[in-house]
Amino acid sequence: MSDLSVSFEFFPPKTEAMAEKLWASVEKLAPLKPSFVSVTYGAGGSTRERTHATVEKIVQNTDLPVAAHLTTIDATTSEVDDVLRSYWDAGVRHIVALRGDPADGVGERYVPAPDGYAGAAELAAGAKRIADFEISVGCYPEKHPESPSFEHDIDLLKRKVDNGATRAITQFFYDNDVYERYVEMVRKAGIDIPIVPGIMPVNSFRALTRMAKLCNATVPARYEKLFGHLDDDPETRQLVAATVAAEQCHDLAERGVDHFHFYTLNKSELTYALCHMLGLRPKA
Template sequence: MAYIDPGRRFRLTGHSDIAVSFEFFPPKTEKMEQTLWNSIERLAPLEPNFVSVTYGAGGSTRERTHATVSRIVKETNLKPAAHLTCVDATCAEVDEVVQGYWDAGVRHIVALRGDPAAGVGEKYIPHPGGYQSTADLIASIKRIGDFEVSVSAYPEKHPESPSWDVEMDVLKAKVDAGATRAITQFFFRNEDYLRYVERVRAAGIEIPIVPGIVPVTSFKGISSFAAKTGASVPDWLARRFEGLDDDPKMRELVAAAVAAEQVMDLVDHGVSDFHFYTMNKADLVYAICHMLGLRESEAAPEPVATA
C-alpha cells in the first residue's frame, strides 16, 4: 500500500493525488548559475512539494549549497531542502551549518552520511571529531531546530550493507532519530522499488518512501554512476539508448519516454509522490511531468528574480 505524503497535489489525467519534488545541484560558474535559475523558473509553476539542493562529496559545495538555498528562500515561493552530510567535518562545524540554514529560513534538510571527498564508491571513514552516522546527524539537526528531515533509501541495498536486516536497521535508526521521509536512490526496475517498500513496511517503518527518478541524459554517465552506487542498469535500458551517443535530441526524447513510462507504471501500483533528479535541466523534467498530466497551477508562484 502506498503511503501518501500530505502536501500540495496536482491534477493528473485519469489519476489523483500526484505530488512531485525536484533536485538541483549548486552551480560552479556564472553560466551554470544562469542555467540553474532558468531551470528553477521553468519548474516553479508546477508548485513542487519542495526543491532540494545537493551537497558535494566531502562537503565540497557547502558555501554554494547555502547560497543557493538562501536565494531560493528570498526570491521564490518554493520550499528548499538543503542537503547536508557529516563527512570531513567536526560536530561543531556541521552544527554551525545547520544553524545557518535555520537563520536563513530553511526548514527542511536532506540528511545524508555523505560520500568521501575522493568520491562515490570510496571507503567511508567517519571524522574523528564528527558525527559517526546519519542517525547521529539527524538527532543533532532536530536539537537545533524543528526541521523536516528527509533521508536516503536504497531499493537495491546500499553497497556497504552486508544484509537486508542491516539495511532496515539503518533506516529504522534514521526514523527513530527524527527522519520524516526517505527518498530513494535512482532505479530502473520498478519491482526493486516495490519489493523494497514491502521490506520497509514489514520492518514496521511507516514514513513515506519516495521514488527517486532520473532521466537518462547520458547513458554512459548514468551507467558509470550506477556501478559505483550499486544500482542496476537493465539490458533493456541499454538497448533503448543504443546508437544515440551522437544524437542528443533523440536521447532526450527517449529519456523522457523511458522516465514517463516508469512513473506511470508506479502510479498504476499506487505510488503518488515522485522526486526527480533534474541534473539542472528543466525542459526534460517538465516534459515528463506534462506527459504525466501535471499542469501549471492557476495561482503560480511569483517569477524568480534573476537580477
Template sequence: MTPQTSERKSRLLGAGEIDVSFEFFPPKSEKMEQALWAAIERLSPLCPSFVSVTYGAGGSTRERTHTTVARIINETALKPAAHLTCVDASREEVDAVAQAYWDAGVRHIVALRGDPASGVGQSYIPTPGGYQNAADLVAGLKRIANFEISVAGYPEKHPESASLKSDIDNLKAKVDAGADRIITQFGFDNTHYLRFLERARAAGIWVPITPGIVPIHSFRQVAGFAVRTGASVPAWLARRFEGLDEDPATTHLVAAAVATEQVMDLVDEGVKSFHFYTLNRADLVYAICHLLGLRPLRAAPLEARKAAS
C-alpha cells in the first residue's frame, strides 16, 4: 500500500535520487530531425543514464538509427543505446550492424525480437538463417563483444504469449543468454508492474527491471499504441482525458500530472529507475523530471562533459 502523503518519500525527491533514461526514434524528414535534436538538447542536461534510439520494423530505419546514434556519440556526452532486431536479416547482417556499432563506440544495445515488417499483430516468422528470437540475439551479441544489453519485458504479457508463465519463461531465457537489464513496455496501472516484478523475481530473474513510462501527448494515439502492445487502458485514465481531443494544452497539463503521479507511486514502492518513451517531445518529459527532483547541470563543453561521464 502506498504510504500516507505526509510520509511519502517521493514528495522530498532531490537530484540524484532517481535515474532516468530516454527513448527517441530516428527522424524521417528534416523537420523531424530538428524536433529530435531540440528534444535531445532539452533533455541532455538532466544527465540520463543512457538514451536509446529505436529501430523500425524489418530494420526499415537501420541507416537512420545508425546515423542518429553516431551523431549522439560525436556531438553530445550522452551514452546511446541502439535498438537491434532479428527481423528480415540474416545472422551475418545483424552481426555486421552490431560490429559497426561497437566500432563506432556504442557499448549498449537494446536487443529485441522485433515486429514483422507487415506490422504489429501479424504472425512472426523467424528469418531463415537469422536469429530466432531475442534470447538468440542476446547470445549472439555477447559473442561479438561485451555489450551491455537491455531487453523488453511485458507486465501484462506479450500479445503473442500463450500465458503469463510462458512469457516469464521467455524473459528468463533472455536473461540467461546474457541480458543485463529489462525495460518494460509502458503501462498505466502500477499494479501490473509490481506483480510482474514479483513473478520475475520468483522465477529467478534478478537483473534490474526498469518501468517504461509514456507521457500522453495524445490520448487517442497512445491508447492505440497500448492496444497493439497488450497494455490495458484503465477506465479512470480515459475519464481524465475525456473531452480533450481538441485541447492539446489541457491534455499536456493532465498528462504531466498523471505521469508524475504514476512515477511517484512507484518511487514510494522502492523503484528508483525509469525509462521515458519521449516520442521525440521534450517538454512533458522535462516537466515530469523536474517534479521528480531532477535539475539540469550547467552546460559544459563536450570534452569536459565526456571526461566527467
C-alpha cells in the first residue's frame, strides 16, 4: 500500500492550550507528507478569524499544502470574496467549498444569506472567478439530511464539478458497502472526480453518536458493544478505535481506494497510528 496518500483535517483552536495541542498534532503528522491539510470553518462563519489565523500559521511555518474551508452562511458574496482574496494573498491555493450549516445548528432550515452565494456550487464558481483555486467539496454517502433523494444530492455534486470542483470528500461513514454503492451511483451519473473517504476514528462514542444523528451517518450496532462503555477508559478505547479504523481503511484500500482524508479532531495519536498501519512512514 505504498501508493496510498492521505490528508488531514484540523479545526481552529479556541484557547491557548488548544492551540498548543493543535500545533503538536501538526508537527507530529507533517513528516508523513500529506497531500494537504485542511482547516474547518465554523457554522455561520463563527470561526472566520481563527480559521484564517490557523491557516496563515501553517502556511508560514510549514511546507504543508493548506486547504481552507469556506462556507456561504450569513455572508454576502462580497464578504466571501474578500475572504477568498485574503486567502490567496496569504498563499492559500486550495479551498474546501461548503454550503455550511446555519449558525443556530445543524437541522435548522438553511436559508441563503441575502446577496450571498446560494450554496457550495455557486461558491465554487465564485472562488474560480477570484483566482485559480483548487476546489474540494463535500458529499454524503448516506445522503445529506436535508436532501429529498440521492438523485438530488448527486445533481448538486454534478453542479459543483461543473463549477470547478476536482475532488469530493465524504462525510464520515462506517460501512464500506455504503461508500462503494455511493461511488457507483456517482460514476453512473458521469462524475469522475475522486470521491475521497472521510475517516473518523472513534475518539468518544457519546460524541460520535451525537454527530452521526446530526449528519445522517449510520453507526453500526456492533460499535455500541465495542465502544459503549469505553468513554471513561481512554487508553482501551484508543486501542480498539485504532484496530477498528485500520480494518476499515485496509478494506477500502483492497477495494481500490488510494487516498484517505482523516478527521483528526486536532489529535495526532490515532491518525498517526492508522497511517503507520497503512504503511505510511515519515519521509526524510
